Amino acid sequence: MDKLKGKVVLVTGASKGIGKATAISFAREGYRVVINFKSDQKAAKAALKECDRLSEGNILAKADVSKEREVVKMFSEIKKRFRRLDVLVNNAGVFDGSDNPINIKTFENIFRNNFISCVIVTKHALPLMKTGKIVNVSSIHGRLGYGRPSAIAYSASKAAIESYTKNLAKALAPRILVNAVAPGRVATPMWGNPGVAEQKKLGEAHLIKRMIQPDEIAEGIIFLVKNDAVCGEILTIDGGMSLVTLG
Ligand SMILES: NC(=O)c1ccc[n+]([C@@H]2O[C@H](COP(=O)([O-])OP(=O)(O)OC[C@H]3O[C@@H](n4cnc5c(N)ncnc54)[C@H](OP(=O)(O)O)[C@@H]3O)[C@@H](O)[C@H]2O)c1
Numbered sequence: 388m389d390k391l392k393g394k395v396v397l398v399t400g401a402s403k404g405i406g407k408a409t410a411i412s413f414a415r416e417g418y419r420v421v422i423n424f425k426s427d428q429k430a431a432k433a434a435l436k437e438c439d440r441l442s443e444g445n446i447l448a449k450a451d452v453s454k455e456r457e458v459v460k461m462f463s464e465i466k467k468r469f470r471r472l473d474v475l476v477n478n479a480g481v482f483d484g485s486d487n488p489i490n491i492k493t494f495e496n497i498f499r500n501n502f503i504s505c506v507i508v509t510k511h512a513l514p515l516m517k518t519g520k521i522v523n524v525s526s527i528h529g530r531l532g533y534g535r536p537s538a539i540a541y542s543a544s545k546a547a548i549e550s551y552t553k554n555l556a557k558a559l560a561p562r563i564l565v566n567a568v569a570p571g572r573v574a575t576p577m578w579g580n581p582g583v584a585e586q587k588k589l590g591e592a593h594l595i596k597r598m599i600q601p602d603e604i605a606e607g608i609i610f611l612v613k614n615d616a617v618c619g620e621i622l623t624i625d626g627g628m629s630l631v632t633l634g
Pocket residue numbers: 399400401402403404405406423424425426427428430450451452453478479480481482500504524525526527569570571572573574575576577578
């Protein structure tokens with residue numbers, strides 16, 4: 388645990404859901420956490436408050452990571468404040484209800500928010516990272532053939548993240564190790580904050596017969612950051628969802 392103390396992590400999309408749980412987990416490990424968010428200042432402040440109970444020096448960084456101009460501004464703040472970055476978690480992402488095979492606007496929106504955003508943030512993070520770790524948040528939908536037609540752009544954007552993760556790992560190792568997590572259905576605001584009954588229904592898609600909790604994804608991300616031998620891997624945390632159709 389000491390190995391992680393005092394280091395700086397940027398978690399994109401950390402005002403809620405998986406990003407918030409991840410930010411709190413890093414604070415618990417003694418990290419100084421940069422909590423990026425797009426618009427929900429109230430939720431971001433609540434995330435900061437929870438992190439501040441666990442570690443010092445945490446900050447909020449409001450920026451739409453799909454816009455390079457805003458990302459440049461965010462990194463000039465990070466540079467001024469910390470002069471370094473040890474870990475980057477590319478978590479921010481969106482799901483779009485208008486996703487279908489012919490909606491080009493949705494493809495463009497999803498690719499910009501889920502994939503190009505990762506490329507932009509990584510580009511501006513690298514000059515601050517001498518060594519360290521990058522973890523991208525993919526999805527079980529991004530694994531070969533696991534998506535569905537009503538999430539066709541979303542699935543393709545996550546498949547792009549997987550390919551990007553592996554090639555980025557080749558480009559940056561051994562200085563910086565790059566990996567990803569591929570979650571199944573996680574109980575977050577992305578699902579509209581599902582209640583107990585709704586979670587039970589959605590959880591039926593998993594072998595574990597429940598939804599995954601954000602903390603359980605955060606644990607996987609912390610594992611990838613602590614481990615120095617995993618490189619270019621996509622860690623599936625899907626409650627067995629990807630096996631369901633095979634059984
Ligand atoms: N939930 C799942 O079942 C699931 C499964 C697999 C993968 N994932 C992936 O996990 C990641 C997090 O999902 P989640 O369920 O935790 O989502 P969520 O609850 O909807 O939270 C999304 C977070 O991302 C931020 N965000 C969205 N677009 C952004 C942008 N352009 N710039 C900066 N921040 C942005 C939001 O900020 P504001 O609050 O300010 O809007 C919020 O903090 C996503 O990449 C998602 O695709 C989720």
